Structure formats: structure tokens, C-alpha cells
Amino acid sequence: MSPLGPVAAGERAHLIVFFLWMLPVTLPILIGLPWIAIRYRRRGGKGHYTPHWEHSTLAEAVIWGSATVTVLILGFFTWVQVKREDPYAQTGADPVHIQVIGSEWKWMFIYPGKMATVNKVVLPQHTPVEFDITATGAMQSFWIPRLAGQIYAMPGMGTKMNLTTGDTTEVFGFNSQFNGAAFPLDKFEVDVVTKDQFDAFLQEPKHPWAQLEAAFKKTATWSGPELFEPPSKDYWMKVMMNPSIATDGGAAILPDNSPGQKEIDKAINKDLHISQLNGSAQQ
Structure with missing residues (x-):
């Protein structure tokens, strides 16, 4: 609202x-x-009693x-x-194109030819943006509530979301489709910045792409946003056609006593505790 x-x-x-x-x-x-x-x-x-009225x-x-x-x-x-408000219709000329890959329980954003990020997307203010969206593993729902409605991200399929940003701000995007053990952590930062800040963001130091590709396959949750070099030009299309390229899959179901699930439980408790503290501070 x-x-x-x-x-x-x-x-x-x-x-x-x-x-x-x-x-x-x-x-x-x-x-x-x-x-x-x-x-x-x-x-x-x-009231008047009329038992035969019908x-x-x-x-x-x-x-x-x-x-x-x-x-x-x-x-x-x-x-x-x-x-x-057709999400597939561009909201303006020359939109910023961003490719999105959702996985349990993290989001990869690819700025084609420029960079890739995890759990962080930066957008220029008052600018049309077009997201190409797919997923690996369980179905997810890509949602930035204060910018646009949700649209599903599904393995083996590609969807789109078009929007136009407003004034500079810092908000969160979410996965609104329940998809397993670390669902409460399945969110990402959304920063709307000036166009000069956006250009500077694209020039920031980046980790090697190979480092992201290897970590994305074996890491269920990501500790924080990071910047990486861009993948090959057709990487997003390959992932859409064959999701196993980006992840080993099966992360959404973990045994209750497994080390991976215990680490996720700790992260969820910590995240919820921090959220409650922030809410109390704001009040």
C-alpha cells in the first residue's frame, strides 16, 4: 500500500x-x-412470523x-x-535488462556482459526495468512488493516482469512461494539509486565468475550480497533449458537432524531475532 x-x-x-x-x-x-x-x-x-412465506x-x-x-x-x-499492467509489456523505451535465477534459497541476478550478483539487485531511479526470470529446484515467486506484483519463477520455464522504478530507496524483494526449510531467509536487497550511482555500481570490484558458479551449486543459503564477473552470454538460457547446470537440486528437502538443516535453523532464528529487534527499535 x-x-x-x-x-x-x-x-x-x-x-x-x-x-x-x-x-x-x-x-x-x-x-x-x-x-x-x-x-x-x-x-x-x-419480527413477524410467516412460516408459509417462500x-x-x-x-x-x-x-x-x-x-x-x-x-x-x-x-x-x-x-x-x-x-x-501486462508484466510482459515493457514500461518504457530501452529498459535495463536483468536476468534472474531463483534457487533454494537464494537469488542470482545477471547484468548481461557486466556482472552477476547474489541476493542484491541495484536499479537506476525512474528507469524502465525488464527481468527475465527462471528457477532451479522448487518453484518460487519473484516479488518486490513496493515496485510490482509477484510472478512465478519455474524450472525449465522463463517468465518476465517489467516495471519502472521511482525515487531512490532501499527495500527488500521476496520469494512469496513457500519452498522448504529456509523459506524465511529467501529474500534479497533492492536498491534504487541515482543513475551516476548505478554506473559506479557496475564498475565495482568483482569476484571471479567461477567462484560464484561453484558456490551456487553447493550453498543452500547465501550469507550476504556479493558481486561477481558476468557469466557467458547464453548462461541464463542454458539454465532455463537445463536447471541442473546452476544447482545440484534437492536442497528444498533436508533431514531434520542433518548438519545443513541445523545451520539453516540457526540462521532463521538469528534472522527473525534481528527482525524483531529492528521492529522494536522502529516503534
């Missing part, structure tokens, strides 16, 4: 319109149910007519909004 870009702002407006148009259906129910229960209660009720054309018309009109109106608004 606090959008930082036009796509998220449109989705908020869509939600408000839906809420207002549902009021003619929901308010009579919310008001009428307790009124009927009180007026026609067995003892002390003031039909009212007017009541039928009001009940079903209002519901039908509401559904038609909401259907129209849904169609218009979906066409307007």
Missing part, C-alpha cells in the same frame, strides 16, 4: 476500486446478518441483480487492469 513505482501504484488503485465495488455486496450481508439474527430470534424477537420477486431481483452487476463491473475492471 506504499508504492514506489507506477506498476505498484496501479495495483494499489486496482485494489481500492475492487474494495469499493464489493461494498454493495458485502455491506448488506455484514449488516443484515446480525439484524436478522436479533430481529427473528426465537425468544424476544420482534418467495419475493423483488428480493430475488435485488439479491441476484446487484451481485450480477457487481461481477460484470469487476470483470470489466479486471480485464482493463490486466491489459494495462
